[in-house]
Amino acid sequence: MxxxxxxxxxxxxxxxxxxxxxxxxxxxxxxxxxxxxxxxxxxxxxxxxxxxxxxxxxxxxxxxxxxxxxxxxxxxxxxxxxxxxxxxxxxxxxxxxxxxxxxxxxxxxxxxxxxxxxxxxxxxxxxxxxxxxxxxxxxxxxxxxxxxxxxxxxxxxPNVRYKIKSVTFPTDSTAIDSAVAATKRGSRLRKGRGYDLDVIKEERERIDTRLKEKGYYFFNADFILIQVDSTVGKHEVDLIVKVKEETPEQAKKIYTINDIVIYPNFTLAGDTLNKSADAVEKYKDFTIIDPEKMFNPRIFDRSLYFKKGDLYNRTNHNLSLNRLVNLGTFKFVKNQFRISDTLNNKLDAYYYLTPLPRKSIRFEILGKTNSANYTGSELSVNWSNRNTFHGAELLTISAFGGAEVQVSGQNKGYNVYRVGTEANLIWPRIIAPFPFTSSSGFVPRTKATLGYEFQNRQKLYTLNSFKGSFGYLWKESVHKEHELNITQINYVSPFNVTDEYRQKIADDTLGNSLQRIIDRQLIFGPTYSFTYTNTMEKRKKNTFYYKGSIELAGNIAGLITGANAKKDNTATIFSVPFSQFAKMEHDFRHYFRLSRNSQLASRIIVGVGVPYGNSTELPYIRQFFIGGTNSIRAFRARAIGPGSFNVATDSNSFLPDQSGDIKLELNTEYRTKLFSIVQGAVFVDAGNIWLMNKNDSKPGAEFSGRFLNELAVGTGVGLRFDLSFLVLRTDLAFPLRRPDNPEGSRWVLDQISFGNSSWRKENLVFNLAIGYPF
Structure with a gap:
């Protein structure tokens, strides 16, 4: 046969x-x-x-x-x-x-x-x-x-649905009736609309919310009665909005703020409500009970929206609580309003704040592996002070060290060792020469960072990396967040470059790319990023995440010096050429809920970097990379592209990492719960990177109108183990399309052969990671 x-x-x-x-x-x-x-x-x-x-x-x-x-x-x-x-x-x-x-x-x-x-x-x-x-x-x-x-x-x-014939709001001249009548303009009860009990309930809540904004602290939705008269016409109803007769007099009154008392060191145990003369401090409209003087009173002035004499409103009530919570200094925040002992239409506001431990230390150990056959671990120590200068400032100092050892594969022996430290200081306010106010419930912050990293790539080279930044972070709302670094500085300096590496630069057709890794690099300039997300709204069928960022490096220095690298007029600072470029990246994600236990997650990443002035290409540490555990999972990390360029690899090719000035990545993944803590996934990834300018040593790497024909495509399946405190992810993927193959033979569907051990060894890529890829 x-x-x-x-x-x-x-x-x-x-x-x-x-x-x-x-x-x-x-x-x-x-x-x-x-x-x-x-x-x-x-x-x-x-x-x-x-x-x-x-x-x-x-x-x-x-x-x-x-x-x-x-x-x-x-x-x-x-x-x-x-x-x-x-x-x-x-x-x-x-x-x-x-x-x-x-x-x-x-x-x-x-x-x-x-x-x-x-x-x-x-x-x-x-x-x-x-x-x-x-x-x-x-x-x-x-x-x-x-x-x-x-x-x-x-x-x-169902028969015929009854519709609203008319809606009547109170016409009496009492203060509470007038206040309810004033809410009519935004009513959801409209003539001609179908009767809906849920809408009537929402209307009561809406009226209550409006009244809370006008000082009616003790009012609630249960005091609103909406009568329904279904005898007024054929399949029609009249709706009559009333304040219930049994509504307490207290709920009909408008209240203003009287005394504001703050207990910033409150605990359930011990006498933390001490009001002795030594413990009480008056600051503007606030009375602060802080015997140990733990906090500068200015932080409460910036956090609390209420001032003495203000009309009570729910918005300022919630914003004040949100800001106190978002200071990150207090473990518990409790608020209470009481009618003043001397004035019946006044409220005394009390804030009971329980601080978190001021100082803490945390140890973390991480094990990791990647598709380049590197296995390693990292240990980090983080020390923090949550109230450094008594103004809720957060100081964090961390130190880390790690090693990645290549236990198999063609590059065995080229291990990577890293040690470093980083210090971050965050002020719960904007430090600037101009006033900055925010009406959101989130505290705007100023952040300063200093860091150093020592990296030793065994047998190759050693790098010293320094970084520093100063900027601002603020949340416009629960959905929108901004980060602006006025300046961000990176300086990379190599030493102990081995003869083997220098010989590889001299012999390899990619010598220019290898040289760039060990060139001294100086990058400085502003960065800005904007993030929007509504993924926290779990009941929505469609949720989104978007992050856009832009970086402008060396522009002022380039203008002052008149630098033009294309004409061999390269400017330096302290004998180091500075980088000049503009770079932007957009990350868009969409989550479509198919059922309670399944969803379709998709992502598109588009990035572009344009070197000019003092640079002819982006610095290596700012270029785009693609492939790996959280990218195109059917290909090893940083092994795709640029474009259709095919890097010649052999047993001595110890640095196959590829980078580019342009990036396009598309991912989609079906996720579903299988049983217990186990979830399954089926995914497809596609994308590539390209160079902005032509490079003779990398034919096919330049971006062109044929970029869609140069996309790498991979697919696979995975399991996710949701352990509550983390998600352990395993993915098994293989390529469907290889852009470095000759044109016309890039699709490799006909080569798939799971029964062939040689095919499995060359094509199946296993990824182990923490968390979802997107």
Whole structure:
């Protein structure tokens, strides 16, 4: 028998076996049901006798079916794998072991039809449609059973929806009635709209929120009554907004702020409410009880929005609390308002603040591996002082050391050792010659950084790296964040460059690229980044993340010196040529929630760097790289590109890292919960980097209109282990498209052969990482 025909027969057998297994697993789910029981496979709602449009019917049907209880066993492609594993495990003899784990953690018990209360579900559906204004609706319930499976069937007859004919707000002249009437302009209750009980509840909350902004501290939504009169016309209602007669007099009063008392060292144990003369300090409108003088009173003046005599409002109430929390100095923040002992329409504000430990030290040890066959660890020590100068300043000093050893592969022996230190000082205010005010609940900050790193690449070279920056961080809202560094300085100086490395520079066609790594580099200039995200809103179906950044280096110095590297007029500072360039990068991510336990995550990264003036190319440490654990996972880190350039590798090629001035990366990943803490993923990654200018030593590396034809593409699967405090991620990927292959043969789909050990060794890339890639 010819070999191809034999292979095809074997493949067909596997397909038939797979289909038979699926069929048997589906049948076995009813085999173990108790006598007389049926497996509940779900409920269906049918909308009848309605004037609803097709799209409105579809929406109502989906809303109603979401209310049905209980939920059937989870199904994938019509199969119920969790129920199958539950039955497969059988009844375990003890509360531990593999069978117990398989039954209780992986599997789930059958949802029996006997647990379905048809009448109760029908009443829930009836209440829902009535609350949406279908007052004369009818709901019927029935069931269908076949092959030990049962379905609950509900039929809803909504009839005609009642609409709002008129909305009346209070007309009395009392202060509280006038205040409620003044909120009418923003009302969601509008003539001609359908009646909706949820909207009425939201309207009560809206009125309460508006009144809180006008000083009505003790008012709440329960004091608002919205009467419904359904007798005014055919399928119409009148809505009458009132303040309940039983509303307490206290809730009808407007309050202003009187005394503001702060306890910045409050604890439940001990006498921290000491009001002796030595403990009390007056500062502007504040009374501060701080016997140990731990905090400079100015931090409360900057954090609290209330001043004596201000009208109470909920916005300033919440902003003050948010700012105190975001100082990062206090473990607990408690606030209380009390009616003044002497003035009935005045509130005394009390703030009880429990500080975090002022000083702390933290040790961290990290183990890591990457696709370049490097395995290593890093130890860091972090010391912090949360109130350095008594103004809630945060000083952090860290030291770190680590090693990465190449245990296998072509570059074995070229190990990397790193040690360094970094100091950060953060002030909870903007330090600038101009006034800066922010109306957000987040404290604006000023940050200064100094750092040093010593890196030794064994057998190659050693680098000294210094960095420093001074800038500002502020959050415009919970979604928007800004970071502006007035200046950011990096200085890199090499020494102990080995003869082996210098010989490689002299012999290699990439000698210029290798030389740039050990060139002295001086980079300084401003940077700015903006971040927007709403990913914290878990109930949304679509959430987004965006970060855009821009860096401008050496511009003022370039203008002053008139530097022009293209004309061999290179300017230096302390005998070091400074870099001059503009660089921007955009990172956009979209998360589409498919169900409670699954989502589709996608990312696009676009980056461009333009050297000019004193530079003909970006400095090496500012160029773009691609590939690796958090990038295109089917390729080793920094091994792709630039463009279609094919770096010739051999046993002596110890630095295959590739860099570029332009970057494009696209990723998409389907994520779903499998069982317990285990999640699965299927992903596709694509992208490349390019050079801005032509480089004769790297043919094909320059960016051109054919860039889409030079994208690397990879795919793979992965498991994520969500341990709450961290996510351990494993990915197994392989390439689908290699841009360094000759044009016309870059797609390598026809070469995929999982049964071939040589193919697996050359193409399968395993990634182990902490956290999601994006």
């Amino acid at each position: 010819p070999q191809p025909k034999k292979k095809k027969m074997i493949q067909n057998r596997y397909i038939v076996l797979f289909l038979v297994t699926l069929f048997l697993s589906a049948c076995s789910n009813t085999k173990y049901l108790p006598e007389g029981e049926l497996l509940y496979v779900g409920g269906k709602v049918k909308i009848e006798d309605s004037l609803l449009s097709k799209s409105d019917k579809k929406t109502m049907k989906a809303d109603l079916e979401a209310l049905l209880r209980p939920k059937p066993n989870r199904a994938i492609l019509g199969l119920k794998p969790k129920l199958y594993f539950y039955n497969l495990a059988g009844e375990p003899t003890k509360d531990k072991g593999f069978r117990h784990w398989l039954r209780t953690k992986v599997g789930e018990p059958p949802v029996l039809f006997s647990k379905v209360d048809l009448e109760y579900n029908a009443s829930i559906l009836q209440n829902y449609v009535e609350n949406k204004g279908y007052f004369k609706a009818r709901t019927e319930a029935d069931s269908t059973a076949k092959n030990k499976r049962a379905t609950a069937d509900y039929t809803v007859h």
